Amino acid sequence: MMTIKRRLLLISNSTLHGGGYLEHCKQHIQSFLGAEVKRVLFVPYALHDRDAYAKTARQAFESLGYGLDSVHEAENPVDAVQKSQAIFIGGGNTFRLLKALYDKNLIPAIRKKVFEDGIPYIGSSAGTNVATISINTTNDMPIVYPPSLQALGLVPFNINPHYLDPDVNSKHMGETREQRITQYHEEQDTPSVLALREGGLLLVEGDKATLLGITGARLFQR
Amino acid sequence: MMTIKRRLLLISNSTLHGGGYLEHCKQHIQSFLGAEVKRVLFVPYALHDRDAYAKTARQAFESLGYGLDSVHEAENPVDAVQKSQAIFIGGGNTFRLLKALYDKNLIPAIRKKVFEDGIPYIGSSAGTNVATISINTTNDMPIVYPPSLQALGLVPFNINPHYLDPDVNSKHMGETREQRITQYHEEQDTPSVLALREGGLLLVEGDKATLLGITGARLFQR
Numbered sequence: 324m325m326t327i328k329r330r331l332l333l334i335s336n337s338t339l340h341g342g343g344y345l346e347h348c349k350q351h352i353q354s355f356l357g358a359e360v361k362r363v364l365f366v367p368y369a370l371h372d373r374d375a376y377a378k379t380a381r382q383a384f385e386s387l388g389y390g391l392d393s394v395h396e397a398e399n400p401v402d403a404v405q406k407s408q409a410i411f412i413g414g415g416n417t418f419r420l421l422k423a424l425y426d427k428n429l430i431p432a433i434r435k436k437v438f439e440d441g442i443p444y445i446g447s448s449a450g451t452n453v454a455t456i457s458i459n460t461t462n463d464m465p466i467v468y469p470p471s472l473q474a475l476g477l478v479p480f481n482i483n484p485h486y487l488d489p490d491v492n493s494k495h496m497g498e499t500r501e502q503r504i505t506q507y508h509e510e511q512d513t514p515s516v517l518a519l520r521e522g523g524l525l526l527v528e529g530d531k532a533t534l535l536g537i538t539g540a541r542l543f544q545r
Numbered sequence: 546m547m548t549i550k551r552r553l554l555l556i557s558n559s560t561l562h563g564g565g566y567l568e569h570c571k572q573h574i575q576s577f578l579g580a581e582v583k584r585v586l587f588v589p590y591a592l593h594d595r596d597a598y599a600k601t602a603r604q605a606f607e608s609l610g611y612g613l614d615s616v617h618e619a620e621n622p623v624d625a626v627q628k629s630q631a632i633f634i635g636g637g638n639t640f641r642l643l644k645a646l647y648d649k650n651l652i653p654a655i656r657k658k659v660f661e662d663g664i665p666y667i668g669s670s671a672g673t674n675v676a677t678i679s680i681n682t683t684n685d686m687p688i689v690y691p692p693s694l695q696a697l698g699l700v701p702f703n704i705n706p707h708y709l710d711p712d713v714n715s716k717h718m719g720e721t722r723e724q725r726i727t728q729y730h731e732e733q734d735t736p737s738v739l740a741l742r743e744g745g746l747l748l749v750e751g752d753k754a755t756l757l758g759i760t761g762a763r764l765f766q767r
């Protein structure tokens with residue numbers, strides 16, 4: 324039997340209320356990356372100010388003992404991915420992030436590193452959305468138009484990060500998250516959606532997925 | 546001076562907490578349509594169950610004294626638009642709605658009726674989003690992929706319906722609506738965004754726009 328070389332840590336949200344950037348998942352990141360990885364390649368495309376974002380991410384990873392290079396500082400982003408030991412894609416706007424991944428031709432490069440070379444991939448929020456089949460279940464506003472909603476396809480399902488349970492006391496009439504995902508499943512041939520509450524993480528190793536954190540998740544199936 | 550024949554009633558939300566379908570804006574709809582209009586053409590594409598949706602809309606308009614035809618029941622939707630006296634596009638999922646308008650080639654037909662024939666157009670929620678330049682500022686989940694985010698362009702700005710002010714007590718870490726619209730304006734050449742709170746309506750007559758309702762709106766400019 325072929326084993327899929329796939330190691331992913333998919334985080335619902337980068338910051339938990341009251342905590343610092345990546346603080347709630349530092350230990351998970353450290354045990355996921357382990358001692359062999361020395362440097363992480365950061366993908367800051369989900370936010371507009373890439374320099375500031377890289378600085379924030381660098382501080383967090385250096386405090387864990389890892390060096391961090393931001394792909395936006397590389398002369399050749401595809402080359403930077405090909406040489407990377409580990410990849411971290413941060414949150415922000417999922418449409419902006421996916422469009423940049425297409426514009427810079429990084430989709431096949433990242434897939435190859437994860438599936439063939441087996442390097443560890445960490446995604447948070449938008450970085451978790453783009454790791455799945457498609458960004459059809461992002462919560463973000465479509466501020467730009469990517470050439471497709473198909474994403475990296477590192478797992479065979481979709482994720483809804485920052486999942487919020489319906490609030491029975493709300494007077495707001497916009498759709499609840501549950502209604503939105505249900506509307507997605509009214510469409511033909513739509514995959515399952517794992518709704519990850521804030522604080523939740525999904526660890527994927529080969530064909531095995533493990534839910535981490537204490538807030539849990541809901542699985543929506545068509 | 547050329548006068549633009551344009552009459553639009555753009556509603557933030559079809560149902561206000563505690564009320565029935567279109568109940569909070571019945572009087573505005575009645576005075577907007579007046580006595581000359583006898584029948585309204587309804588566009589139900591934002592929801593999956595078009596028959597059920599048309600039934601709900603029919604009841605609401607019949608209670609105001611107007612007949613209602615649903616475009617999904619017409620043999621030729623373009624033809625139905627061309628013969629319409631007034632159009633009402635209801636809410637639901639904005640991506641699904643816009644994709645259907647493109648698939649059925651209704652964009653130019655509706656524009657022509659509004660700009661050249663001057664028929665009244667009512668939009669609610671998703672039906673308000675598609676009346677603007679683009680759906681870049683919808684709140685909806687991108688459950689399908691329309692061929693473009695460009696919309697009917699009946700007004701020269703975008704709208705964010707169901708606008709929610711930032712909640713300082715929230716522990717949720719997803720972006721506030723204000724942050725989302727601000728991210729939109731980080732992109733080049735983006736138009737102004739009128740954020741319509743629930744309960745708000747925008748009446749557009751020629752080149753004049755009037756805010757109705759008591760909840761008010763915020764104007765975001767790049």
Ligand SMILES: [Ca+2]
Nearest residue numbers: 415416417463
């Ligand atoms: Ca986001």
Ligand SMILES: [Ca+2]
Nearest residue numbers: 637638639685
């Ligand atoms: Ca909606």
